[in-house]
Amino acid sequence: MSPMTAARSRFSPADRPQLGLRERKKIKTREAIRDATYALIKEQGYDATTIEQIADRAEVSPSTVFRYFPTKEDIVLTDEYDPLMVEELRARPADESWIDSLRHVIHMALDTMMAEDPEVVRMRAHLGIQIPAVRSRMVESMSETGRLIRESIAERTGLDPDSLEVRVYAMSLTGGLMEVYMHWAENDFRGELRDLVDRALDVLEHGLPTENP
Amino acid sequence: MSPMTAARSRFSPADRPQLGLRERKKIKTREAIRDATYALIKEQGYDATTIEQIADRAEVSPSTVFRYFPTKEDIVLTDEYDPLMVEELRARPADESWIDSLRHVIHMALDTMMAEDPEVVRMRAHLGIQIPAVRSRMVESMSETGRLIRESIAERTGLDPDSLEVRVYAMSLTGGLMEVYMHWAENDFRGELRDLVDRALDVLEHGLPTENP
DNA sequence: CATGAAATGAAAGTAACTCTCAAAATCTAG
DNA sequence: CTAGATTTTGAGAGTTACTTTCATTTCATG
Numbered sequence: 001m002s003p004m005t006a007a008r009s010r011f012s013p014a015d016r017p018q019l020g021l022r023e024r025k026k027i028k029t030r031e032a033i034r035d036a037t038y039a040l041i042k043e044q045g046y047d048a049t050t051i052e053q054i055a056d057r058a059e060v061s062p063s064t065v066f067r068y069f070p071t072k073e074d075i076v077l078t079d080e081y082d083p084l085m086v087e088e089l090r091a092r093p094a095d096e097s098w099i100d101s102l103r104h105v106i107h108m109a110l111d112t113m114m115a116e117d118p119e120v121v122r123m124r125a126h127l128g129i130q131i132p133a134v135r136s137r138m139v140e141s142m143s144e145t146g147r148l149i150r151e152s153i154a155e156r157t158g159l160d161p162d163s164l165e166v167r168v169y170a171m172s173l174t175g176g177l178m179e180v181y182m183h184w185a186e187n188d189f190r191g192e193l194r195d196l197v198d199r200a201l202d203v204l205e206h207g208l209p210t211e212n213p
Numbered sequence: 214m215s216p217m218t219a220a221r222s223r224f225s226p227a228d229r230p231q232l233g234l235r236e237r238k239k240i241k242t243r244e245a246i247r248d249a250t251y252a253l254i255k256e257q258g259y260d261a262t263t264i265e266q267i268a269d270r271a272e273v274s275p276s277t278v279f280r281y282f283p284t285k286e287d288i289v290l291t292d293e294y295d296p297l298m299v300e301e302l303r304a305r306p307a308d309e310s311w312i313d314s315l316r317h318v319i320h321m322a323l324d325t326m327m328a329e330d331p332e333v334v335r336m337r338a339h340l341g342i343q344i345p346a347v348r349s350r351m352v353e354s355m356s357e358t359g360r361l362i363r364e365s366i367a368e369r370t371g372l373d374p375d376s377l378e379v380r381v382y383a384m385s386l387t388g389g390l391m392e393v394y395m396h397w398a399e400n401d402f403r404g405e406l407r408d409l410v411d412r413a414l415d416v417l418e419h420g421l422p423t424e425n426p
Numbered sequence: 427c428a429t430g431a432a433a434t435g436a437a438a439g440t441a442a443c444t445c446t447c448a449a450a451a452t453c454t455a456g
Numbered sequence: 457c458t459a460g461a462t463t464t465t466g467a468g469a470g471t472t473a474c475t476t477t478c479a480t481t482t483c484a485t486g
Contacts, residue, residue: 022482025482060435072474157421157423164412168396169420174388175387178388179380180377199381200377204381235451263441264443273465276445276465277464277466285443428485430485434481435480436478437477438475438477441472446469448465448467
């Protein structure tokens with residue numbers, strides 16, 4: 001069994017028999033498309049992999065592929081972790097400084113993803129530095145995470161989440177975190193992503209190390 | 214004369230007779246393509262404007278359009294300001310704090326662009342929030358600017374420009390600045406971009422206003 | 427089982443981008 | 457000024473992501 005298939009564990013239809021046959025089939029189709037995509041990209045690279053090939057291997061029609069994922073990049077990047085992060089963020093104690101909350105939530109998300117399928121985490125980062133469209137989609141979803149961060153900041157500081165200051169601050173955080181991910185991939189995944197995130201958050205909180213000695 | 218054409222002034226072939234006919238024609242073609250694109254987008258919107266229409270109006274073939282600009286977004290976004298910024302950055306006194314240098318360079322770039330063609334500055338921001346591909350290309354070019362910032366930081370602090378810390382810091386700056394631009398566009402271009410940048414740089418330098426009272 | 431709703435597949439269409447090659451414009455020598 | 461080398465352009469055909477439409481199949485429900 002390839003490590004790719006490990007990702008199925010948590011969301012596989014077998015785990016939720018309460019769903020109707022229709023819903024279970026949809027989940028299976030989603031997984032089939034994603035698995036086919038990962039496998040083909042691994043074999044031939046991203047650009048050489050066409051939607052038609054993906055459809056063939058997943059045993060669906062090309063139209064169905066587009067019904068499940070709006071773009072090719074989304075097949076690679078879409079996951080179901082965002083709701084988990086929201087939930088986890090809400091569960092944090094109200095008096096915790098929000099940057100600690102953030103640190104905690106990111107740790108949790110990373111741990112979950114690395115436990116479930118580290119190869120996919122690496123492949124995504126790798127595609128992120130190689131394929132502009134993928135990187136672009138990554139930035140996009142980081143921005144959505146940025147909105148989360150803004151709400152969290154607003155809740156804890158009383159500032160307006162749509163103010164220039166909060167937006168700039170949140171985006172600087174997400175930009176910095178994005179850069180961690182890219183740095184990790186560009187340096188051949190050396191070091192624990194978790195530790196790199198901590199170093200990044202320190203920079204974001206206190207500035208560059210030697211700046212104010 | 215439409216405000217669009219004002220952008221020609223500084224780079225128009227008439228200003229540099231030292232160039233051969235070939236080079237002067239190339240500059241003219243570039244401008245023709247860009248002017249046609251801006252005009253068509255203004256008339257019909259971005260998506261409704263095809264490369265074929267652009268080619269027609271610029272009186273070149275579609276192949277030629279792609280020879281001058283790799284993608285449709287590039288027609289809208291590519292400009293010649295980067296070399297100017299590099300030059301300006303080098304000209305700053307060595308003992309100036311690099312964030313002040315940055316502030317100065319951005320002010321200069323903004324002033325130049327707003328003086329030359331404010332409508333284009335606004336149109337780009339507007340397209341940036343509406344068209345994902347354009348926003349993506351904007352982020353891309355901000356990343357290139359980010360590399361500039363890293364070198365500047367490295368020169369002045371002695372840190373490694375490729376270290377995680379410097380990369381994270383630089384990207385947090387560029388991300389924050391990008392957000393200023395988007396915020397300005399989303400709020401109907403209210404306020405001076407210059408002032409917004411100053412507020413953003415304050416946040417990036419000192420954190421959120423009420424954070425450490 | 428029958429009826430309605432949802433999911434699928436087939437097919438045709440659009441538009442961005444690529445590649446190739448021949449024609450045209452410009453440059454350079456003599 | 458002309459001949460030949462070089463560069464730029466246009467025409468055309470091809471690829472592929474993505475859209476839209478519609479008939480068919482598959483599942484849910486009473």
